[in-house]
Amino acid sequence: MNHTDDRPPTTVGDRPVALADGQAHAWTPRTARIRFREGLAGPTAGVAAGHTQANLISVPADWAYDMLLFCQRNPKPCPVLDVTDAGSVTTVLAEDADLRTDLPRYRVWENGELVDEPTDVRAHWRGDLVSFLIGCSFTFEWALTAAGVPVRHVEQGRNVPMYVTSWQCRPAGRLRGPLVVSMRPVPPAHLSAAIRESSLLPAVHGGPVHCGDPAALGIDDLGRPDFGDPVDLEPDDIPVFWACGVTPQAAVTASRPPFAITHAPGQMFLSDARDEQFRVV
Amino acid sequence: MNHTDDRPPTTVGDRPVALADGQAHAWTPRTARIRFREGLAGPTAGVAAGHTQANLISVPADWAYDMLLFCQRNPKPCPVLDVTDAGSVTTVLAEDADLRTDLPRYRVWENGELVDEPTDVRAHWRGDLVSFLIGCSFTFEWALTAAGVPVRHVEQGRNVPMYVTSWQCRPAGRLRGPLVVSMRPVPPAHLSAAIRESSLLPAVHGGPVHCGDPAALGIDDLGRPDFGDPVDLEPDDIPVFWACGVTPQAAVTASRPPFAITHAPGQMFLSDARDEQFRVV
Known part of the structure; x- marks a missing residue:
């Protein structure tokens, strides 16, 4: 592992969800979110076919402008699909979702260091967090x-x-x-x-x-x-x-904001949006 | 004119620049910027063929996050091509350009009211302005x-x-x-x-x-x-x-930020970028 200070730590590889349950490709996004809320974890490639998956990064409101500007200036790795209001745990991409529980696995960062990889971040959540949902190549x-x-x-x-x-x-x-x-x-x-x-x-x-x-x-x-x-x-x-939408995690490692929550690489948010909505023609 | 409080004032129509000078379609973007810096004004459709034109809106830094988020949430009218650092008058879209002088005509806004339509905004400029360059359908x-x-x-x-x-x-x-x-x-x-x-x-x-x-x-x-x-x-x-990239001006009229500078409708910033750069295939 060619690991420098600017490189975020690697994942402990869970089994892909789509393999763990042969039906996962046919799940609705809501079913996938409920399974993840219940604790199922693993990479989501192939889950809920045709529905848009998203990377997550949540930062304190004080860092939100820098993050949004970073995304605007780097639109290939960071195409923004939604930005929440500070403290909100919901997104227009799936009205009934809770961003604190509905991803398979999260990463919690303090001063650029990975401090936890839980399947639920309710215990880590803060009222000043702004969440960015960023397009994913699984789409x-x-x-x-x-x-x-x-x-x-x-x-x-x-x-x-x-x-x-x-x-x-x-x-x-x-x-x-x-x-x-x-x-x-x-x-x-x-x-x-x-x-x-x-x-x-x-x-x-x-x-x-x-x-x-x-x-x-x-x-x-x-x-x-x-x-x-x-x-x-x-x-x-x-x-x-x-x-890749893991780019913001590398920016967290390199730039050391005081706090951040992200998805674990490959373990994405399942939105209700359909991939076809994002196709330009 | 069906004009409500939410509707920005209409333009006094200048003659299209492309008509004022039959050669304007063949100008380089730099030539166009120099002519505009010298005082030439008018709609820019057809000027400097093949080069990307942009809408401008400059707001105080305190309003920059709201504006960038407004653009992210409304990407059809507000596709952001560049955002400057606060106080900067330059853009990556044209390294030698001065955003205060190089557009044909500007609009200056105070509390949502149009207060001036000059061809140069050096006298109005403030050190806390963040400028947004937004894609234009002339492209x-x-x-x-x-x-x-x-x-x-x-x-x-x-x-x-x-x-x-x-x-x-x-x-x-x-x-x-x-x-x-x-x-x-x-x-x-x-x-x-x-x-x-x-x-x-x-x-x-x-x-x-x-x-x-x-x-x-x-x-x-x-x-x-x-x-x-x-x-x-x-x-x-x-x-x-x-x-249309005039949408942020309608937001200025409706939302009344204390100060803003924009281009005059149809009188765009001529960038050095080429239209082909923005084509997805």
């Missing part, structure tokens, strides 16, 4: 599948591999940090469709930031992701890298 | 033209007509207000291309918010726009309505 995996593009990590029953890169985000106020990417191996014959289909969904990271040599992103070894699981490449597969 | 007119869609207001040498609608934006903090739209008449045979081409440019308002009956938007008379000029429809033309 476009359905579009890839529909276009015939194989999605290796789903085929292999693993969490998507994610890497902290050497590329720096554009700073905003007190926030700075590196770009985090997810990687999917794509056969050359499917590369055009993979780029086109993801590009049509700019609200969930859009098209890839890089295709090919991982060294261009400062990634030494695809087999050792910073988060998630390594995934096996077929012989001709091209590694394709998309900006 | 996709080139894509429409390239796809063979006639652009009536350009053909007729007029500013695009803009209307305050009965649709309310999603409020954010102290900011609320109605959606403002621009209207372009489109022949039925070109409607599909007009929707597709604009949808591929979500950073400059994307696809239309409505096609057809103006009454659905609370517009009584297409011949009496709230800003810009009326445009003549050909017999079969369908009125097509796009969200």
